[in-house]
Amino acid sequence: MIQTDILIIGAGPCGLFTVFEAGLLKLRCHLIDALPQAGGQCSEIYPKKPIYDIPAYPSILAGDLVDKLMEQAAPFEPGFTLGERAEEIEKDEEGQFILTTNRGTKHRAPIIAIAGGLGCFEPRKPPVDGLANFEDHGVEYIIKDPEFYRDKKVIISGGGDSALDWAIFLAEGVAKEVTLVHRRTEFRGHLDSVQKVMDHAAAGRIRLMTNAEVVEVHGDTDLQSVVVKTKEDGMHTLATDHWVPLFGLSPKLGPIADWNLNITKNAVEVDTFDYSTNVPGIYAIGDINTYPGKLKLILCGFHEATLMVQSAFKRIYPDKNLVLKYTTVNGVNAF
Amino acid sequence: MENTIRIQVVDREGQVHDLDGPTDMGMNMMELCRSAELPVEGTCGGMAMCASCHMYVESGHSLPEKSDDEEDMLDEAFFVEDNSRLGCQIHLANDLDGLKVKLAPVGN
Numbered sequence: 001m002i003q004t005d006i007l008i009i010g011a012g013p014c015g016l017f018t019v020f021e022a023g024l025l026k027l028r029c030h031l032i033d034a035l036p037q038a039g040g041q042c043s044e045i046y047p048k049k050p051i052y053d054i055p056a057y058p059s060i061l062a063g064d065l066v067d068k069l070m071e072q073a074a075p076f077e078p079g080f081t082l083g084e085r086a087e088e089i090e091k092d093e094e095g096q097f098i099l100t101t102n103r104g105t106k107h108r109a110p111i112i113a114i115a116g117g118l119g120c121f122e123p124r125k126p127p128v129d130g131l132a133n134f135e136d137h138g139v140e141y142i143i144k145d146p147e148f149y150r151d152k153k154v155i156i157s158g159g160g161d162s163a164l165d166w167a168i169f170l171a172e173g174v175a176k177e178v179t180l181v182h183r184r185t186e187f188r189g190h191l192d193s194v195q196k197v198m199d200h201a202a203a204g205r206i207r208l209m210t211n212a213e214v215v216e217v218h219g220d221t222d223l224q225s226v227v228v229k230t231k232e233d234g235m236h237t238l239a240t241d242h243w244v245p246l247f248g249l250s251p252k253l254g255p256i257a258d259w260n261l262n263i264t265k266n267a268v269e270v271d272t273f274d275y276s277t278n279v280p281g282i283y284a285i286g287d288i289n290t291y292p293g294k295l296k297l298i299l300c301g302f303h304e305a306t307l308m309v310q311s312a313f314k315r316i317y318p319d320k321n322l323v324l325k326y327t328t329v330n331g332v333n334a335f
Numbered sequence: 336m337e338n339t340i341r342i343q344v345v346d347r348e349g350q351v352h353d354l355d356g357p358t359d360m361g362m363n364m365m366e367l368c369r370s371a372e373l374p375v376e377g378t379c380g381g382m383a384m385c386a387s388c389h390m391y392v393e394s395g396h397s398l399p400e401k402s403d404d405e406e407d408m409l410d411e412a413f414f415v416e417d418n419s420r421l422g423c424q425i426h427l428a429n430d431l432d433g434l435k436v437k438l439a440p441v442g443n
Contacts, residue, residue, distance in 0.1 A: 045385070046382060118378055127414065158411070159410045184406070188406070188410060247410075247413075251378060
């Protein structure tokens with residue numbers, strides 16, 4: 001069991017800055033994020049894009065902002081549970097929250113701060129009838145272990161780097177048969193990956209189907225075949241053991257929708273006094289919350305985080321008086 | 336009205352919305368739909384980095400060519416047709432008066 005003072009759900013800019021502000025009050029933080037790295041959408045969607053509205057930075061790349069926030073948080077030794085999704089919460093007899101992730105990791109804290117941004121990133125699922133019936137029965141949205149596909153017939157869909165890289169990897173002596181299905185004739189992956197796929201296709205190691213998409217899935221319990229529709233010559237039924245659609249990630253609100261929080265339009269309602277939700281001890285900050293006049297800006301999330309930790313402190317230590325100390329006077333005293 | 340164009344948006348239920356699109360505020364179709372509280376997420380904020388503002392252009396207006404970024408994102412979208420565009424990449428301009436678009440279905 002991981003014990004902390006403030007359990008932060010979401011390791012984006014807002015969650016990371018919470019670590020710093022909480023640290024000034026000598027509160028410890030632990031962050032959980034469904035993505036395998038910290039930074040949230042700054043790292044996942046647009047690391048190379050400049051941001052122009054961070055005070056004192058006329059321009060800063062989203063990825064660099066995350067690096068600096070990590071550096072700023074480091075003295076306060078935040079813990080991380082990455083690549084796991086916050087799934088369930090309950091309260092123990094001492095009134096602390098027990099939070100369990102989708103992989104079963106347990107965390108305990110008196111305070112939960114939801115800094116979940118857009119929600120958790122999940123694979124985009126193509127709109128094919130009956131697809132859900134074959135999930136884990138031949139349809140996978142992520143390749144975890146390539147050995148799983150040894151000597152199997154595999155169809156991969158998508159035109160990005162992950163589709164290209166896995167098609168190449170599986171075609172080089174792993175899978176029995178690899179088919180790559182893509183909506184266009186151009187690929188957006190790295191040029192050398194595209195060239196490799198073309199080379200493998202020419203040598204017969206990858207069956208390349210462009211201007212094509214998978215439109216049907218068939219089988220009993222396990223996937224047995226898919227139907228590929230091509231622009232040029234219509235429908236093709238392909239026998240296969242696996243279909244791996246790789247269409248990137250999109251954010252979903254996810255399990256927090258079931259935590260009895262008041263939710264409007266995919267956002268958690270909060271009191272702007274301290275960004276508390278309707279559940280005592282649970283706060284929501286950053287893009288995931290909503291209140292009259294809400295603006296989804298990193299800048300506003302930083303402010304919300306700062307006020308929120310003051311309230312969290314008073315909940316944890318109701319008998320202690322809190323005095324705001326300026327970092328210019330006191331410096332930053334690391335743990 | 337000066338600096339205002341008429342735009343029709345067909346929502347996912349088939350209902351037609353007549354909107355006034357200002358051409359002097361640097362707005363795009365994703366933002367126009369959001370400001371009219373139509374169900375367009377605009378998750379990435381308009382960087383052509385998600386496909387939540389996917390829409391079909393139904394009028395004969397000639398729009399600027401798709402950028403590579405827009406093409407790449409449409410690769411990850413579903414229900415893509417020849418007239419598919421990302422709303423955030425359609426910038427409101429006077430020559431788009433009378434533009435008609437239809438919101439694409441949302442996937443899972």
